[in-house]
Each structure stands twice: as structure tokens, then as C-alpha cells.
Amino acid sequence: MGFLERSRVVAEPGWNRWLIPPAALAIHFSIGQAYAWSIFKLPLEKSLHISSTASALPFQIGILVLGLSAAFGGTLVEKRGPRWAMFVALVTFSSGFLVASLGVATRSYWLVVLGYGVIGGIGLGIGYISPVSTLMKWFPDRPGMATGIAIMGFGGGALIASPWSASMLSAFGADPSGIATTFLVHGLAYAVFMSLGVVLVRVPPDSWRPTGWEPGGDTGGKLVTTANVSAKNAVRTYQFWLLWVVLCMNVTAGIGILEKASPMIQDFFRGTASPVSATAAAGFVALLSLANMTGRFVWSSVSDVIGRRNIYRLYLGGGALLYLAVLLNKSGSTALFVVSTMVILSFYGGGFATVPAYLKDLFGTYQVGAIHGRLLTAWSVAGVAGPEIVDALADSGKKAGHTGPDLYTFSFGLMIALLVVGFIANELVRPVHPRFHEPESAAQIETEHTPAEKAAN
Amino acid sequence: MSDQVGAPAAETAKSSSVLLVVVWLWVTAPFVYGIYELTLTVRKLFLK
Numbered sequence: 001m002g003f004l005e006r007s008r009v010v011a012e013p014g015w016n017r018w019l020i021p022p023a024a025l026a027i028h029f030s031i032g033q034a035y036a037w038s039i040f041k042l043p044l045e046k047s048l049h050i051s052s053t054a055s056a057l058p059f060q061i062g063i064l065v066l067g068l069s070a071a072f073g074g075t076l077v078e079k080r081g082p083r084w085a086m087f088v089a090l091v092t093f094s095s096g097f098l099v100a101s102l103g104v105a106t107r108s109y110w111l112v113v114l115g116y117g118v119i120g121g122i123g124l125g126i127g128y129i130s131p132v133s134t135l136m137k138w139f140p141d142r143p144g145m146a147t148g149i150a151i152m153g154f155g156g157g158a159l160i161a162s163p164w165s166a167s168m169l170s171a172f173g174a175d176p177s178g179i180a181t182t183f184l185v186h187g188l189a190y191a192v193f194m195s196l197g198v199v200l201v202r203v204p205p206d207s208w209r210p211t212g213w214e215p216g217g218d219t220g221g222k223l224v225t226t227a228n229v230s231a232k233n234a235v236r237t238y239q240f241w242l243l244w245v246v247l248c249m250n251v252t253a254g255i256g257i258l259e260k261a262s263p264m265i266q267d268f269f270r271g272t273a274s275p276v277s278a279t280a281a282a283g284f285v286a287l288l289s290l291a292n293m294t295g296r297f298v299w300s301s302v303s304d305v306i307g308r309r310n311i312y313r314l315y316l317g318g319g320a321l322l323y324l325a326v327l328l329n330k331s332g333s334t335a336l337f338v339v340s341t342m343v344i345l346s347f348y349g350g351g352f353a354t355v356p357a358y359l360k361d362l363f364g365t366y367q368v369g370a371i372h373g374r375l376l377t378a379w380s381v382a383g384v385a386g387p388e389i390v391d392a393l394a395d396s397g398k399k400a401g402h403t404g405p406d407l408y409t410f411s412f413g414l415m416i417a418l419l420v421v422g423f424i425a426n427e428l429v430r431p432v433h434p435r436f437h438e439p440e441s442a443a444q445i446e447t448e449h450t451p452a453e454k455a456a457n
Numbered sequence: 458m459s460d461q462v463g464a465p466a467a468e469t470a471k472s473s474s475v476l477l478v479v480v481w482l483w484v485t486a487p488f489v490y491g492i493y494e495l496t497l498t499v500r501k502l503f504l505k
Contacts, residue, residue, distance in 0.1 A: 196480060
């Protein structure tokens, strides 16, 4: 498989770095489909005669396997290079759909779980981290913007997949045969779409720098290092675990709104002069998706200017204040509610997109993809814990006889507390001790200098 | 600021520009479709 080898993806002279973001987007737009899984839930429940919980399982397993494969596959991704990683993501994500298609066609529910959840989940995890370190090597002057583009793609993937999958189910039918055909077409179409990333991705020659840019001149002061830390050593530093807490708190707080968006806005304005209908609530959910996606690109780009610690102060401190504003706005302005929640969701997306650049600042680019993979376990934890907390608190509020905005008072208060914990964790981040730094020679050997690289220099 | 590796020949620069347009179209076309569909949904929030 010489085509996939790391040494074969070193950019030739004349290669433009703006060819790399589309390569990353081809992968992230595809795997972002995961967030549109709900489109298939009802048709699967009717076709396979399964419960709502069972129809959610392929997605939940997929997100769990995403976290595990990113955490355990990260080092291999760094070693084998981005083309290998994107190819693995293409094969597993697409074949996951094909296996799920077979599962629906044969009425075998567990084959759907195996295909979409387990096999496809590996594609999600490997695909998610595959372009991260490569983008930061191409854009050392704007790492936040570069990874923001890719991770925005993960948010945008659901925007593309939702209407596309729905129209395909309408065309083929929502019966077992129609769903199987839809899955089959998804698998084939995503394989073609992702192949652009596999073919296009390149790593820059090792000593390449954008003209006029020198390492060490970044915003962010002493937190930005020019040294490198391995993934193995990174998890031994307290800075890694502080960032783990920061990400976990930020994600949990965002999920607090995202997961209950539709019933929440209806509850908040029930019985007021401007009640919100279920149809209007669907528009609100769509607006939140847009804010989530836009925040990934906008805020991570801003972090290149104001520094990573400052942008997380905004996400966490600003997020807490906005939650407070929503709490105090009971039965008040719909516009204030919508705008506040949109900004909170933009911070949620921004938190995801900025964290690779924060890791790069602290640990260098040497194994930043692998370190990022390990950090994504915070997402897995928040993804399970966040909805559980919000649902449990809302249910207990209902049992206690609360209605309207009062249903959310306690859960919003808890979200504010979590954001404050994240804010404090962010304040405690300090530069990594030099004892964790890799010797210069070791980091150089790992990047596998080749004659092609030297020629390209 | 140069965005390229090394100094390309004129022919290489031209083909690189064509490639840039094609690959960006590849990823933005479905994205524009998604945004269009999204705006149709968002309108429901304001049209009561």
C-alpha cells in the first residue's frame, strides 16, 4: 500500500496549503452525518419493530467507538500519516453503512448496530482526528482557523445529511427495502466524496514555514511552546487533565441546551403572549445548529488573535453569564432567549474547534493528533452524562409539579456551576514542564525524513 | 505570505489554481445545499 505511506504524502514543490482544508472537509462533512442519525430512527423502529431506545443504540455506540478509536488509534494515525488515516476512515465509515444496509435488508437489528455503530464508529474516530496535526503543520500561523474549518465540517455534515437522507427515504420508501437502499447509497456516495481527502492530503516538508512566519511569535504568550511532547507523556501532565475538564464542562453545558432545545423553548414561552409552536421550535433547533457550526470556525479563528486561554475565558465565563441571562428572562423576550442560546451554542462549537490549537500551544505539533484523540474521551463522557443530567433534572422538576421555565431552573443553575469549574480549570493551565519535552532528535526521527522531503525543501 | 511549497513553475501555478477551484467546489456544493435547506427550516420560527 505504498500510496498510503507517510513518505508518499510529502507535498511536492508548488503544492498550495489551501488544498488541505478541502481534503479535511471531505472527511468531516461525511462523518458529520452521525448527528443526523435521528432521521433514521422512526423508520427503523417501524421496520424492525424496535423501541426508541434500541433505534438510538447504533448512534450511541458510534459516538462511544468514536471516542475509543480516537483515543487508542491516535498514535497510529500520527505514525502512519493522514492519508492512511483518511483511507481507514473512508473504508470503515462507508462499509459501516453497507453492513447496516445488509442488516436492515435481512431484518437483523444487531447487524445494523455492528455496521453503523462499531465499524462506522471507527471511521468517525479515525476520521475526526485524521487531518488535525496536518492542518496545524500547514497553518502554524493560524492553527485555530485551520482546525476550525475542519471541525466546522463535522457540524456541517449533519446539515447536509439531514435533508439528503430525508429526501432519499422519501424516494426509496421508509420500509426495510427503502432503508436498506438508502444505507447502500449513503455508503457508496460517502466513499466517493471522502476519496477526495485521501487523494488530496499532503504533509508539508519538515522545515517548511509560511513565508515571513517564525515560530514563537504567536499570540498566547508563554503558554505557546516550540518544544514537543509525546502523547504518552502528555497524559502524565496536569495540563492535559485541566484541558480535559475544560472540554468536558464546555460540552456538557452546550448539550444542556442542544438536547432539549425543542421542548425547552416551548416550555419557556407556554402561556405567555408569544407562545412557540412545535413547528417554530424546529426552526429554533435549526438556528442552534447553525450557531454551533459557525462558532467552530469564527471563535477558533478569533483565538489565533486573542490567544487560547482568553477565548476559553469567553466560552466559559461568557457562557455562564448567558445561562444566567436566560434564567432571569423567564417568560420574557423570545429574541433574548434565542440570541443567548445561539451564542451559548456557538461557544459550545468553538470549544470543540479551538482545543486542538490549545493542545498544539501546550504540547507542540509532534503528536498533537494523538493527544487530541485522547482528549476526546472528555466528549464521550460529556455526551453520556450531559443528556442524563438534564433529563433527570427535568423529570424530577415535573414530578415536583414545576411547569414552564421553572422546569429548567435547577439544570441551568447546574450548567452555570459546571462552566465555573471549567473556567477555574482554564485559569490553572501553565506551560508544560521541560522534563516532558521530547529531545529534538527524537521528534525529528519520528517525522521520517525522506529524500523527497529534502528535495521539496 | 507564500502559501506554497517552494517556487512553482508558471504551468504548475496554473494547474494548481484550477485544482483549488475544483476541490473547493467539491466540498462547498453540498454545503450550500445544506445551508439552503436549513434556511427553509429556520423560516418556520418566524412565520407563525
